[in-house]
């Protein structure tokens with residue numbers, strides 16, 4: 001699914017979803033013009049780290065390939081809960097409300 | 103013929119795809135944000151025909167057939183998938199099973215083979231299900247799911263190969279008409295995109311846009327919350343609905359392994375999709391983790407809001423509009439526009455090219471029905 005480009009020692013951009021520099025460059029060549037498109041096509045930036053590691057790198061690759069400044073690249077909206085939230089912790093708030101003993 | 107489509111969600115793209123396949127070579131899709139930015143990229147990807155109006159059942163059955171066909175054809179080669187995982191509505195109360203039996207007889211009469219099953223059989227379908235707190239379930243074996251991002255990507259690829267131009271970051275602010283004919287879509291920049299035919303598939307933006315032509319669309323944008331967990335190996339196939347809990351919480355595992363978890367909370371229409379409520383996360387998790395206790399151990403990655411664009415009868419607004427000869431609509435899909443994507447494409451393309459829909463039931467879904475009071479009756483609304 002878009003992640004077909006493989007070298008022997010690939011440079012990984014997104015560790016969460018195993019996406020390489022070549023994958024990103026090719027998606028841009030195929031028509032992606034922003035990070036949102038790269039996210040949809042390659043699933044970059046949607047792993048457990050919420051793109052904290054890879055989105056800045058993606059912005060730089062896009063800027064380089066499109067001849068823009070990094071500051072001109074739109075950064076996607078950050079969505080709650082920002083860091084992955086274990087379900088049992090989230091449930092504590094409600095268990096407490098309802099007198100549960102978890 | 104030059105066709106201008108507003109909105110690059112599942113509807114706009116399937117319409118563009120079907121028109122391009124029929125040989126229309128001048129198609130432009132105008133999208134104010136990015137492809138899939140509307141409800142499409144925010145949806146839970148469920149697909150089913152178990153409704154209780156003839157119109158819905160006929161259209162959805164055809165849509166399921168098309169999902170399957172596409173997954174084996176060109177779009178499948180480009181990554182579109184369809185998994186016939188079924189839907190499972192779980193009943194916590196015995197009385198609910200009586201209600202399910204009524205629904206099943208309606209579905210069966212309309213040709214959808216749903217069944218009421220016992221807790222043990224439900225557990226065979228979803229091995230992680232806790233059976234001590236459920237009475238049984240209703241099962242739709244013909245339902246399924248299709249991962250949204252691979253669908254969008256396949257459509258983008260197939261459309262651009264056929265010369266369809268998809269212009270993102272191009273918001274349409276106004277439609278300009280003369281003497282009952284739409285002439286141009288006017289962009290924020292002032293640029294006028296001229297065309298012979300205009301199709302409005304702009305989801306939650308459709309109503310405002312149509313006001314510029316004096317058309318009143320009876321739709322509301324209802325905010326719906328949903329979250330996704332980290333990915334795991336395949337656990338179970340069906341979309342599981344907790345029917346007896348208010349707001350009908352549900353979960354489904356995507357083909358990528360993440361679990362979508364959602365529940366309807368009481369909300370006012372038009373609430374901004376950026377008004378997140380942190381209480382949603384435990385409220386949706388609690389009932390679902392009761393039924394599927396292993397979910398207590400997973401981590402929630404993201405939570406967001408998207409709109410259900412609803413009409414008074416929860417059926418879409420399709421097809422032509424009396425006052426303009428070259429204008430077609432495809433919006434108001436409520437909570438089931440993703441599943442309708444393929445049939446929406448076929449129906450609207452045939453309306454544009456041949457003046458009538460390829461499925462006659464679609465002709466009952468035009469905007470005119472609200473003026474005439476000919477609303478569609480769903481005998482029972484489920485989810």
Ligand SMILES: Cc1cc2nc3c(=O)[nH]c(=O)nc-3n(C[C@H](O)[C@H](O)[C@H](O)COP(=O)(O)OP(=O)(O)OC[C@H]3O[C@@H](n4cnc5c(N)ncnc54)[C@H](O)[C@@H]3O)c2cc1C
Pocket residue numbers: 108109110111112113114132133134135136137138139140141142143144145146147148149272273274275303304305306307308311326327328364407408409410411432433435436437438439440441442
């Ligand atoms: C939480 C949630 C779960 C759902 N689950 C399911 C499900 O399981 N199964 C199912 O079938 N459906 C589901 N739905 C419903 C489904 O998402 C929608 O019905 C469907 O995506 C509608 O697609 P669309 O292409 O008509 O609209 P959209 O995807 O909203 O596309 C419209 C596009 O038009 C653009 N636009 C708007 N105004 C303008 C303008 N003025 N100029 C240019 N562009 C414009 C928007 O940016 C948008 O990209 C769910 C919805 C939500 C919110």
Ligand code: FES
Pocket residue numbers: 013014015016017044045046047048049050051052053054055
């Ligand atoms: S490194 Fe890309 S999402 Fe984590």
